[in-house]
Amino acid sequence: MSLIKSLWVMLALGSLGFTSAQATPALDASCKLRYPIVLSHHWSARAICSERAAATGPASCVQTEDYAKYCTQKIQDTQGQPTCAEWRVPASEEDLPPRNTNRVDGSLHRDVRSYHRYFSKAIVDRLRDTCGNAVYIADKPAFASYEVRARSLRNTVNEALAREHADKVILIGLSQGVQDARYMTAKLLVDDHNPALGTLNTKVAALVGLAGEDGGAESASLALDFLSLSLGGHWANYQQAIAMIGDQTVNDTSWKRTTDGGDTYVLGEQCRGAECNLDTEGRYKSALHSLFDLSPQYMRPTLAQQGASATAKWQQLMDYLGIEQARWADVVPPELEANNGVDYFSYGAKINNWLPAWGGTFTQDFLFFAGITLSSGANDGYVSVKRQQYANTAANFHHVKTLDGTLWGRGYHHMYFSGRNDKLYAPQPWDQEAAPYKGPAADFYHQVARDLKVRGF
Numbered sequence: 327m328s329l330i331k332s333l334w335v336m337l338a339l340g341s342l343g344f345t346s347a348q349a350t351p352a353l354d355a356s357c358k359l360r361y362p363i364v365l366s367h368h369w370s371a372r373a374i375c376s377e378r379a380a381a382t383g384p385a386s387c388v389q390t391e392d393y394a395k396y397c398t399q400k401i402q403d404t405q406g407q408p409t410c411a412e413w414r415v416p417a418s419e420e421d422l423p424p425r426n427t428n429r430v431d432g433s434l435h436r437d438v439r440s441y442h443r444y445f446s447k448a449i450v451d452r453l454r455d456t457c458g459n460a461v462y463i464a465d466k467p468a469f470a471s472y473e474v475r476a477r478s479l480r481n482t483v484n485e486a487l488a489r490e491h492a493d494k495v496i497l498i499g500l501s502q503g504v505q506d507a508r509y510m511t512a513k514l515l516v517d518d519h520n521p522a523l524g525t526l527n528t529k530v531a532a533l534v535g536l537a538g539e540d541g542g543a544e545s546a547s548l549a550l551d552f553l554s555l556s557l558g559g560h561w562a563n564y565q566q567a568i569a570m571i572g573d574q575t576v577n578d579t580s581w582k583r584t585t586d587g588g589d590t591y592v593l594g595e596q597c598r599g600a601e602c603n604l605d606t607e608g609r610y611k612s613a614l615h616s617l618f619d620l621s622p623q624y625m626r627p628t629l630a631q632q633g634a635s636a637t638a639k640w641q642q643l644m645d646y647l648g649i650e651q652a653r654w655a656d657v658v659p660p661e662l663e664a665n666n667g668v669d670y671f672s673y674g675a676k677i678n679n680w681l682p683a684w685g686g687t688f689t690q691d692f693l694f695f696a697g698i699t700l701s702s703g704a705n706d707g708y709v710s711v712k713r714q715q716y717a718n719t720a721a722n723f724h725h726v727k728t729l730d731g732t733l734w735g736r737g738y739h740h741m742y743f744s745g746r747n748d749k750l751y752a753p754q755p756w757d758q759e760a761a762p763y764k765g766p767a768a769d770f771y772h773q774v775a776r777d778l779k780v781r782g783f
Contacts, residue, residue: 357457357775359783361496361531362486365463366479367444368501368744369616371424371579374413374442387413390683390750414439419447423465424579430481430595434581441579445500446745452768457775462486462495466506467594468579469613472657474601475502476510478594480526484516487529494531496783498774500743501708502620504538505654508670512662527666532783534774535672536743537706541713542622544698544705550617550643559639561646564610576609615647625654626717664720669781673774674714674728675706678737683750706740726777729770732757742767 374396375387387393388408393400399411420426422443428434445463454461462485466478486495499507511530516523539546556570557563582589593601593612600608618624623640644652651657663670677695684707685691695707702710716723729738735757742751745767758764762773 353458354456354772357453357459357772357779359457359459359496359775359778361494361783362460362462362490362492363453363775364479364483364486364495364497365445365450365461366497366499366503366507367423367464367466368503369468369620371438371441371444371468371575372746373575374415374440375410391747392749412440415441415443419443422447422450423463424468425465428581428595429465429485430478431581433583434592434595435584436579436582438579442744442746444744446767448748448766448768449745449771452772453775456772459775460486460490460492464503464506466503467581467612469576469609469616470593471612471615472502472505472509472619474594474612475506476514477596479506479510480514480516481595483510483526483529494529496532496534496778497530498534498536498771499538500536501538501543501740502616504533504535504540504672505619505625507533507535508663509658511668512658512666527668530668532669532671532778532781534778535670535714535716536774537675537709537714537740538672539620539625539709539713540672540716541710542625543620543709544622544702544713545694545708546617546620547622548694548697550621553614554639554643559642561614561643564607568606568610573606573609576613580604580609611647614643615649618643618647618649619654622713624652626713627653660718660720663718663723665722668722669783670716670718670723671777672714672716672723672725673743674711674725675738675740675742676704676711676728676730677706677739678730678733678735681736681739681750684739706738708740727763729759729763731759743770745771 374391386409388410393408393410395416396413397410398414401409401411403409420439422445424436424438424441424444426436426438450461450463453459462482464479464482466475483495483497486492497507497511499505511527511533512525514526515521516526516529553567554561557566577591581592581594583592584590591604591609593604604612622628640652644650680692680695685695691707695705698705698708698710702712704711706714711728714728715725729742731737731753735753738753739751741747748766752758752766755764762776763770
């Protein structure tokens with residue numbers, strides 16, 4: 327009997343009420359939570375195969391990615407080595423963000439099938455199918471301020487509340503997704519048109535931060551410094567900036583609305599004013615604003631970053647972007663989050679030894695890692711360990727674990743938490759954390775759910 331025929335027989339028996347001899351695996355009650363989970367993703371988006379990766383060799387996409395899964399046009403190079411003409415996510419992952427269609431505004435579209443999903447299918451399957459949780463994944467603008475991304479996240483939270491008939495959700499944020507979730511929880515109303523429903527802190531039971539930038543990402547500061555030096559401090563020279571850093575990813579991942587046969591770039595659903603028609607400078611500003619929000623100068627500035635010269639340069643950037651409040655604490659004061667009915671938990675990561683496949687000896691990623699190490703100490707490639715932990719000392723803030731594995735191993739990269747490529751980002755089994763945090767990314771999320779369950783969620 328062919329495989330296809332066998333499947334049809336199984337489906338027919340199921341429709342008649344028969345069951346197979348093999349029972350359905352029982353759900354893991356140790357990670358089944360009281361509330362639906364909403365996943366809040368990181369900044370930007372990343373192509374499945376980076377353009378800067380070598381075509382062949384140990385650092386190539388063929389070696390570090392799931393070649394069979396993501397390569398839709400397998401070819402050979404002139405030396406007869408396997409390579410790929412086109413990378414695309416499989417159909418089974420197209421429903422995971424970043425999505426091609428916007429669920430809130432059906433007129434918005436894009437084509438991001440050549441980009442990684444923000445959270446891997448393995449992570450979603452583990453939380454949903456193994457643990458039995460309802461899982462919703464936000465699909466926020468890849469490049470935007472916390473305020474804009476938080477409004478988009480709210481759509482997903484309200485969807486989860488309505489569809490699951492739940493009174494609260496559990497937020498799990500990765501990188502910038504943590505700050506988006508914090509801003510939304512502390513500042514946004516449940517419904518702008520019905521203020522009587524209150525703010526969203528009443529709808530969030532717990533907020534979990536994975537490699538978040540509570541104190542800012544040093545990599546964002548390095549990127550801003552690079553742009554400032556390259557532009558001579560003239561932030562408005564967006565043509566030169568785009569010529570240096572490229573605009574392709576911003577163009578690809580921006581929502582588009584087709585009108586009169588042409589595409590208009592839109593920052594997000596329910597856009598406001600200039601967000602509804604982004605020209606080239608507007609797209610550049612949205613990316614620049616997101617770097618501003620991610621920087622330590624905004625999240626938690628040091629005394630050196632508050633000096634007269636630094637302040638003047640910072641004000642120039644704020645003036646260009648139209649930003650009025652210079653610090654996160656001015657927008658989300660610590661007392662607004664302290665004992666507000668939400669429990670905050672953080673997890674971090676640390677690299678012990680750099681792996682060349684993460685970016686090579688002289689590439690941007692390695693330079694970020696080296697620069698952060700020299701200026702701020704141990705880090706995960708983008709954020710120093712000390713800035714991944716919550717600074718708020720209120721009783722509802724808790725740091726749970728920083729992953730680093732064995733001292734002689736490579737440690738844990740920032741992108742480990744996305745689950746997009748365990749072969750590349752997860753340490754070898756003998757270099758991983760000891761139980762219960764041992765394993766690939768899906769195992770880690772499984773344990774995070776267990777941690778929440780033990781704490782009463």
